[in-house]
Amino acid sequence: MRMPRWRALSGALFRVLAVWLVSSLTLLVLAGLLPDFRLQSPGGDSLTRTAVTAALGAGAFGLLSALVWPLLVRALLLVPALFLGLLVFFLNGSLLLLALDLIPEGRGQAAPETAVIVAAAMSAASSATSAFLAVRNDEAYHRRLVRLAGRRGRRARPAAGPATPGTVFLQLDGVGHDLLREAVRGERPLMPTLARWTRDSHRLTPWRTDWSSQTGASQLALLHGSNEDLPAFRWYEKDTRTVIVSNRPSSAAALQRRAIERTGDGGLLAYDGASRGNLFSGGADQVALVMSVAARRGRHNRSRAGYFAYFSDPANATRTAVSFVAEVVREIVQSLRTRFRRELPRVKRGGLYPVIRAFATVVERDVVVAAVIGDLLAGRTAIYADLVAYDEVAHHSGPAHRDALQVLRSLDRALALIAGAARHAPRPYRIVVLSDHGQSHGPTFLERYGLSLGDLVRAGCGLPVPRRAGRTPSGAEARAAARAALHRPEEAAGQGRERTAGPGSSHPLVLASGNLGLVSFPDVPGRITREELDRRHPALLATLANHPGIGFLLVRSAVHGPVVLGPAGTEHHLDTGRVIGADPLAPFGEGAADAVRRTDRFPHVADLMVNSACDPATGAVHAFEEQIGSHGGLGGAQSHPFLLWPVELTPPAPDGEPLTGAEQVHRVLRRWLEEAEGPQLPLGPAADELRHGVRPPEGFSPQGPAAQDKSR
Template identity: 35%
Template sequence: MASHETGSGRAQVAGELTRESFRRPWAAQLGAYVMTVLLMVPAVWICDWALPGFHAGPPGGPLLFAAVLALVGLVLQPVLVGAAVRLGWLGVLLLAFLGQALVVMIAARLLPMVTLDDYWSALVVAIVIGLVGTILGWIGSAGTSQVLVGRLVSTHRRRRVEIEDPEVDGVLFVQMDGVPFPVLQMAVSAGTVPTLTRWIRSGSHTMAEWTPKLPATTPASQMGILHGVIDGIPAFRWYDRARDKVMVANKPADAAVIETDLSTGRGLLADDGVSISNLFTGDAPAAVLTMSRRARGGELAQRAVANFVVNPSGLTRALSRSVSELTRDRFQAKRAIRRDVQPRCERTWETALLRAVTNGALRDLNTILVAQHMLRGTRSIYVDYVDYDEIAHHAGMLRPESLEALEAVDAVLHQLELVAAAAPRRYRFVILSDHGQSQGAVFADRYGEDLAALVARLADSEVAASDDSVEGWGRTQALVDELASAGNVSGRGMTSASRAMDKRSRNRPEQVSPGDTSTRSADRGATGAETFHVFGSGNLGLIYARGEKERLDRTELHRRFPGLVEGLALHPGVGFVVVMDRDGPIALGNRGSHRLDDGHVEGEDPLAPFGVHAPEFVTRVAHRPEAPDIYVNSLVDPGTEEVAAFEGLVGCHGGLGGWQDRAMVVVPTDLPFPTDRIIGADAMHMALCGILRHCGHREGIAYDGAPPARLTEP
């Protein structure tokens, strides 16, 4: 491993025990073995006492059995992992249960004083040992995540990787999805994110705010950050007039089309980078759990999870954390109702299950994949942790469970910091969010009808509505698609599961007729004959006249649907409406208008409550060919900065108002970065490319454009 000097302010790897284990891997192995044995003994004793089909012999039998069991597991683990990868995901799941029972049976056969009646007894012993080991390990080590990191580092020490350019610093970009700058600022001040707090207070990193442009949503921001392009994506979902098709950014097929249309081939990760758990690749040669590159990196993901679940505590850890998240979500949702916490939205078993996936197994898998690439010396890595964003959508951006998710991702940063100390090159950490988040009561709850029902009533027409919250479910399908990439029986099974998810997709439009309320039946699918298609993207609404190849202007909309545009603009829940007029796009409010091209205002400016950048941001999207016939942005309360989401979310992003356009970035202080606030994800792309170039990357890639203003050189 290349040695690197530690400069003033550089984050230190805490813990003498961790540092010693990195220097002397045999000591770490021995310590881990002894700890495993000690954690197994109580579980073996419980099985000996409670299970008729298992007996560990004399008083010292449980200790001896635990020692042999741990040794057999250590020897067989590489075999089980290799078998799991060859068999595919079905093999991973089978070996997670069956493999550990096999280890128990072998250990029992090696010890004459141990009796084991049958396979089912062995399976129960394996499950009990995994459960008890996880519980005691959590108590003894403040969580098994450190054990996970230690195993990854120990494996690297046994199989050292030599790289050609150890003098080139690697860069790890960690996207903390949806974290607003004010929320991170408060967390750092409170010290509840200890890793980031240590970095910022020590002076090794600096924290800054940046402003994503409209729309403030992951597809547009990630395309800008990773590819340097922010046009072409008007929302999370939209109607593509040229293709006569609804585009959904987290559907793999659509994400691939979007990236193909917009990528320049010189993305952020084009120089030997890897994209992990993102919507787009950044032109990385390798991509795992990435929407736009389906079925790539499957074997790497399989091996990562196989290593995790064939360990006695691995699957138990994943299951216990997922069950914990599920249980906590249900408790917290009922507590919010009991306390009448406002504003709030409906939190169902479905949203709880989604939280269990994103904040449980997916977080661990992302961490494992990032660690593996760091230990291989991959030059640049971009990973998206959606933990905070997913919970804040349904709980609120400052609620305890949302802040706990932020703390959990901060703990992941510390784990990766420990991994970096053993990596074959020095890694620089850049932390950023793709957008912020705003809060407020749902539009439909405030006014008794959602946006689609309002449009149907005002236009006296049937509407195809797409306003369900689907952002998080795309992550789950990405995981299933990765599993489907294996060329084996289980891979084909996962392909069937992925197709089934497509058929049952919540992205499918629903039909809304005049007089419908906000509660719609899930089986009322759109027929394709509806007059309008209405999309909700946070508090940004998009209304398209279906089947039209060109955008309808204000005059044509008024001729066909006389009360629609004016009715929307006068609604108390709408902040402004944007349509194309004779003299260009115009923003209409209930007390005035703002002509966007020349800035002429009549009455009260409807854009004034939305900040100084609102006219520029709205003008840009209004002139884009993919713009809808009508943009609708909800109100913003001037006192609380609350908005009203057109989706069923209490925390949202997509439009203007509140903290959704207040994103954050944390950068090492000795790297070049603009001192002025960055405006737009495309400008953020240029700044991050500047960091890579400073570290010795992108030498064979054409220059990315003019350098950011006022760079601070080290």
């Protein structure tokens, strides 16, 4: 039964007065504690007059926050998102200074740096008061969740949503199957929310990635059904003379367009869908923080709308900004701790990395979670969101390091918040949790061997390398082999190194994608053959194949087709299955040959595809980038992500059959969307609540905003 209008108005008035009172008291306390902040005239005032001044200041600050703050946030959508959190403190302090100037007779004064502190404390106090009152009132709780998603203002008659369930796909970026299985075990699991789901309502299934085990390849296939011709995270295309990087807006837009042209389908989220925090839109109308549309301009690009929806609430902005600063400090402390303890392996974590980490683990997480909550309350049919926090930290700390495991705890709390919001949605929801890849640990190639893959390639080609790399055993051996193959005299001590590799040489372009390296020769049209490469650079293939840090490399032969080369002259001819010596792909498990064979047929596969070695006992690999937790190639946990799916859904694959490739997983997700048969929300108490009916929040139509937009 709907609450009478007079009761709703009186409840709203009570909440406004309560927040105003708490804000006024906060001002009084801060005025007594901070030396550069006062609410009295220079000659002093009575307590009553000071209290009135505090009330006026709190009221002015509240009005400015409600009226001016959303306009400021909308203007700041043009500012790079990474710096938006840093500006929150400055803007909040500026609003407080303006509010103090509005107090009659100049009784309110504060130093600029003090105003920042006062404004942050007031926002935190008002936010805590609002949250406390909302917990005690269902409609207030609904309104607050709606405000998190930016759905304000319009009041509509509450109505029940569709009886069929919606589906939420929550991607935990970089969390491997084995890692998650350990995180939900024991009496005190690392991720208690997922542990409860795994025990009561969900089932955990592993799947195997393609050779390119990274978000660009996996998510493009998960959302759009195809990752054809996507050989790595970054690669060189000879026909356009450009380097494609999956997470660049222009590259992501091009990759999405190509996938749609290949499949003829708009994507997994094309019907009443929402895409949050992803590289690709999946065909969704509702997008926030989606890379493939970030470069667009105009009214149809709402990728940054998630920032406005979240930061337009000054309390949210302050809370996230405080958490942002705390995360920066946490990263600095954790980095210093690893150095003082001399933990190995480790990589440099200075520069802008603390800010980048804080953005991924705080700002993006908060904005994406708030957007998903809004989607749930709007009753959208399909929602796909990517939470990238763990992946970012694990790259620099290690997949199983305590720093990365702390992030898993925070992600579990975010999942619990989303599940709690689903209980108040106008329709039932099924929640599927999945990952796009895992992460493999190990020291970097550079740390382990003293030279980069690029240095090794250049040395194998007889090209100049940095003096540091030339002095390493690998660099020296490669250069000696190259000189001998090219019939050049030995380099005398102190003699200057050669600057070219002779007539007809081709300077290679070397790119890295985790422990997968791509070597291209830009001046050679099309894909260079093994025979041509042996003629130009006789020592290169042997140098790479026999290096202890390299597991195998792929090259195309004019005679035998695609050939995988390994150490000591071993070969695997992919077209015929012929193996010479020990199979170089055997250490990488079942399915490795199929994954490499599939990549070989891509039009933009590199001239040489180089995969680092993998320790079969530990799963350790050597990234060609500066990452001690890496993914992108074959080897270790990176190739084994997971699906955590409700038991009401059909199993992903028949018993005993492996689930291989992101394209196959896309077909599973699409099938699950088609299995919307009756209300299902396997989240324990939430299911019982939905069976008895939940009053929907204000402002929602039966079909949600997507249907309203289509009707217009």
